[in-house]
Amino acid sequence: MPYEGDNMMDIKRTNRSAALRILHEKGGMSRKRLAENIKLTPAAITKIVGEMLGEGLLVESGTVPSESAGRREILVELNTHHRCALGILLNLRQAIVSAVWLDGSVLFSEPIELPSAASAEETVALLSGRLLALAKEHGLEAERVIGLGLAVRGITSADGRTLSDSFGMLDERDVPLCRLFEEATGFPTVMANNVRALFSAQLFFDRDEEESSEFFLRCEVGIGAALSINRQIWPGVSRQCAEIGHIPVVRRGGKRCSCGKKGCLETVASPSALREDALTLRSEAQTPVFWALTREKAPEDVTIEDVLQAAERGDAAINALLDRAVTALGDVVKTLVYLVDPGAIVLYGRMFDNAACLSRLLREIEKGIDGRHRVRIERSPYNHRLEDKAAGLLVVDAYLNDGGIRP
Ligand SMILES: [Zn+2]
Known part of the structure; x- marks a missing residue:
């Protein structure tokens, strides 16, 4: 050392x-x-x-x-409006361009649809163009901007400058995204994995100094997670802490995952997997409640909320799918409790807005924990409210850490 x-x-x-x-x-x-x-x-x-x-x-x-x-x-x-940070949250098929002040309040934000496996060059041109146009519309002068933050799906390089693997979001690997956005916008750019950025945003707003370690679990389309130790997020030696969505949980006959493997937790327990499995079963005979709820809808319009509602209303086959998902997710979370002994497990994502689904998962986790752990398990108080702030806050965090001295 x-x-x-x-x-x-x-x-x-x-x-x-x-x-x-x-x-x-x-x-x-x-x-x-x-x-x-x-x-x-x-x-x-x-x-x-x-x-x-x-x-x-x-x-x-x-x-x-x-x-x-x-x-x-x-x-x-x-003086929270003294400086502003720009941000881009990059997900599969969707991005959010935004700007936040030093206290994390939002100056502007706008969702932008993207094609899947989008070209890196076109994506950078589209997003930076729209971002700069919005900054101009809002009268934001360049000298007030402290930088651009990118919160991206996938794995970043050790130096945080290159997106090594975006799991199908972009059409190529090893994209030097920071450099490309710096060239396109003229602002210094930092990048982090999107789940770690969301967690970092939660820590930014959360003034609770008690917890020494927290585990942040996000189930939105897939399953992502991040771990903090003494309020610092541990990225992992290969920048993959804590990709629990890709723990293999199905030994034989598992479905292909976006990471290329088969039978990952994400293929069983993620909202997108649940939705897909429910759609495969959808019929008047097999899933009568789900059928009645969604018969008017085209498959692409059926949401995870529809699936959870069918389970709540007693659709047996959909309940079996949900049981399988909750058991697999609960097992992984229990392993984490024993491994890390965190102070809190924070659940983030629309799936946890469904009270029945949330309590089912909580019961499943509690079943295997013997009461000697002091872990608090709860839905994030900022659920769905960090997507337009997380990317910009990466820059604000770095700025406050640097004592507000611009490079
Ligand atoms: Zn996987």
Whole structure:
């Protein structure tokens, strides 16, 4: 392990970052309280606060009574609209282009349909063109933009610059997406896997400092997951932590998965697999409730909500499919509880909006846990609300970590 000292610039960056992080997490406070919180001398705080006020990154906002009688202390807070980050969330067949302020509030966002196995070149041209047009429409000047974040489906390279495998989202592998978007937009670009970006966004908004480790499970089309340790997301040595959707769970005769293997968890328990299996069975004789619910619909219009509703209304064959899915997913989650001993398991995705489905999964997980774990299992309080923020927040996070010093 290399040991290195801190030079003056690094110390300044660290101190500014600590101040920005505390102001982000706890809101405005006096210089005195800020100094106590990040354990710096009042003189050091006065210096960095003065500097950041001068840059417009902080603002003074009212006063609070001081502990010393008769005096008042001035509050300082983050000037959240001082800078803005652009973002693109890239999924199979759909992207969201957006811009967020430093507090994660959204300036604009727009979904854009994409073809599957889209050409990288055309995708970059289409998305960057629309993003720049929206920025212009909203009067966002280039000097206020701190960068572009990409939250992408698939596996990124170790340096986070190349999309190594997008599992069919783009028509080629090893696409240098960061460079391509930098050339197209002129903004420095960072990239992360989309599930890790969503989880990172949840951690950005979540001010709960208690949990030392959380497991984020997203079931939207497929199954994705991410793991944090001390509020830091562990990407994994090969940038694949925690791709639990591709754990093989069917030994014989499993369906082909988007990763190329057969019998992955995703082919049994993901919303898209459930939907496909239900459609294969759909008939008046085999799935009478599901049939009655969806007979007017073309297959492509049948949703996971229809499937879950049929199960709730007592369709036996659909219930058997759901049981199989919940058991397989529950088994993998239980393994995780024993392996990682996390403080929380956060469930994210539309599937968990269905109360019956959610409680079925919770019961399944609890069945195998003996009560000695202190794990909290719950639906994300930000369910469906992070898609338009996650990509931009990758940049905001890096900016706050760098003490608001632009490269
Ligand atoms: Zn797979």
